[in-house]
Amino acid sequence: MIYQSKQAPTFDVNNEKNMDFLLSLLDSENENVTELAANIISYSCNSNTEQLALCGAGVPQKLVSLFGGSMNLRDACLESMTAVIRNNWEVASRFASMDHGKAFRSIVALIHDRSPRTRLLACLCLIALGHASPCHFPDRQIKTKLILVLLELIEEPGHVGDEAPLALTTLIKDSVELQKQAFSTNAVAKLSNHLLANTLETRRAVTILLALAELCSKQEESRSQLMSGQQVSTLILDALKHDCVDIRIAACSCLKNISRSSKVLSAGRLSCDTVIAPLVQLLYDSSTSVQIAALGAICNIAVNLTPRKSVLLHSGVVSQLVHLSKSMDPTLRLKSVLALRNIMFLMNPKDKDLILKELTVSTLSSLICDSEHSVQEQTLALVQNLLDGYVGSVNYVIGEDGMVINAISRQLNSASATGVCIQGMLVLANMAAGNELNKEAVMDVTVPHRADRIKPSFVVNFLQSKDKQLRVATLWCILNLIYPNSESSSTRVARLQNAGVISQVKNMINDPCLDCKLRVRMVLEHCLDNAAAGFM
Structure with missing residues (x-):
């Protein structure tokens, strides 16, 4: 023993x-x-x-x-x-x-x-x-047999019946094919019936909720079938308020995958209004694991709730997300920034201002320089969503003594993780598409003056990167800086040329990436247009 x-x-x-x-x-x-x-x-x-x-x-x-x-x-x-x-x-x-x-x-x-x-x-x-x-x-036939056997075993008493749903979850995890097969064997209905037949106090309720969560991760049909009954949706909401930590986590996992579907979220039994309040409450939970699970659900709801973002704003979620973004736990910081990024997506300018008032430029700058690369990357993606479709938002980036733009500059100059560099360049590309003031702010980051000499630019290194996304993002930034043709554009072309950027672009004329090759030609054409117009 x-x-x-x-x-x-x-x-x-x-x-x-x-x-x-x-x-x-x-x-x-x-x-x-x-x-x-x-x-x-x-x-x-x-x-x-x-x-x-x-x-x-x-x-x-x-x-x-x-x-x-x-x-x-x-x-x-x-x-x-x-x-x-x-x-x-x-x-x-x-x-x-x-x-x-x-x-x-x-x-x-x-x-x-x-x-x-x-x-x-x-x-x-x-x-x-x-x-x-x-x-x-x-062998697809054997896998189908496994699904059928495991669904039968859920009816067994004790340990076997408790663990069978977890084994099913492991079997179908991340597999569209197996999740379709499980759906075709009526797995959603069978698991739902077992869930309703058992009290939430049992281990079986936890494993069944996790199995249902996995079945809903990729299949719209599974989500629709699960939410077609009033009893199941009510039970999932009850599970969010349960005393057991594992039950609350499993319920959040279920909602996370159900809320991948805007159709189910808006038209099903589980409306966004009824879901958001208990999920926001879980952000205050004593268990970090519960908080992380609730954040996962809120992230998905925020994306699929675009026409009704005001529901989220009025729920008080933003202030708690800002609070969690300062947590010592890196996963909490990452998930809270992800949620803020998704809430910011396609939001109207007035509401973006409300979020920035809660978040503050100081906190945003700190998150850009977070110790975790993943947090840095998602914070820059948050800035990108802030800038998107809101001309006035650039003031948050270049204002307040340039706290945000300086933080971005530090990250790009330190050449941290590739994902961070890509998001940073996308932010600069977005800014460079704006007015002359914005373009000059970007120029001061990409090719800054130091004692009347131009410092070697990180842009050249990015153009030489093996990552095609980084090369494309960098080329977009350059293109936006030199367009449209004007005297100011010609000055920027000259600065980029002196920094070795244009020479590197010329070396990329046969770049293996088609997107890069197209942007390279556009950049070089604009350089020639500036020269032909007599600006250079």
């Missing part, structure tokens, strides 16, 4: 003596001893090197040979096999090819075993194999 406990000591299978001892246990004629060996493997196999060592020692073959033993031994061997295969392509590939596929077929056969626990463990083993080595598990 020791190796069924989380407090059990680790067993180093990379040690030769330990491996010999383990193999001797597996060769024992005493089933209690072989079961102990299988439990040791399940508990101690935590790394790729351990998995490869066990595979090299022939452990998978020994485990398969023990499937004919007692039910307890068979289940222990299935758990061990899953541990040895999990996330290891090499081991999974070797196993799938073992005995010309005989070992693989022996596990497939066990999904029809009389024991519910054996069926669940066989499903989990096959799911691990499919994820570790998809090319060795292409």
Whole structure:
């Protein structure tokens, strides 16, 4: 029983003596001893090197040979096999090819075993194999069988019924094909019925909510079917207010994926008005995990609520998002900035002003220089949404002693993560499309004067980047700086030329990226037009 406990000591299978001892246990004629060996493997196999060592020692073959033993031994061997295969392509590939596929077929056969626990463990083993080595598990029919078996197992009492929905979630995760298959087997209706039949206090309610969340992640049909009944939508809202942390998180996950659909959000049983208030309340939750889950749902709702953003603004969400953007937890900061970015998207100028009043230029500047690159990138995307369609918003960027534009300049000059540089250049490109004051502010960032000498520009490095998105964004910025033709434009062309920017653009005439090649020609044509007009 020791190796069924989380407090059990680790067993180093990379040690030769330990491996010999383990193999001797597996060769024992005493089933209690072989079961102990299988439990040791399940508990101690935590790394790729351990998995490869066990595979090299022939452990998978020994485990398969023990499937004919007692039910307890068979289940222990299935758990061990899953541990040895999990996330290891090499081991999974070797196993799938073992005995010309005989070992693989022996596990497939066990999904029809009389024991519910054996069926669940066989499903989990096959799911691990499919994820570790998809090319060795292409059989669509077997995957459909797995879905059907797992849906049947939800009806089982105890641990098996509790964990079956989680296994289904793992199986269909990120797979449009499998989610379609699950929908075609009436998975949404079956899971919904089980959810309504169980109280929210159970582990099963958590795993069913997570399974429903995954089913709704990519399928509009699943979202529509789930929200077609009043009872289910009411239950999900009740789950947001439940005392159990896991229930609240699972409900938020469900809403996050349901709210990917603006149609369901606006026309379904779950209206945005009824959803937003409890989600905003969860931003004050004592659990960071709940706050993060609620932020995920709010991010999606903000995008799909474009015509009715006022509902969000009047909910008090912005002030709490600003507060969370200053959190010590990097994930909270990132998710809150993402939510603010999405709320800012396509918002009218008056409401953008209200958000900036809450956020402040000082906080915005600090977030641009955050310690996390992901937060920097999303903050710059937030600035991009602020500028989009609102001419006056540039004052927030260049005003207040230039706090925001200076923060952007520092990030671009330090050449941080590529995503940060791309978003920074998109902000500058947007500004450069404005009036002369805006263009000159961008010029001071891209080719600043230092003691009457022009400092080497980061723009040249960006144009030489391997990332085509960064090259395109940089070219757009240059193009906006020199258009339309004017005396001021010719001065900017001269500064860019002296900084080596135009020379680098000329070197890109045969850029492999079609977008880049097109922008390069446009930039060079505008340079020639400025010269022909007599401005240069």
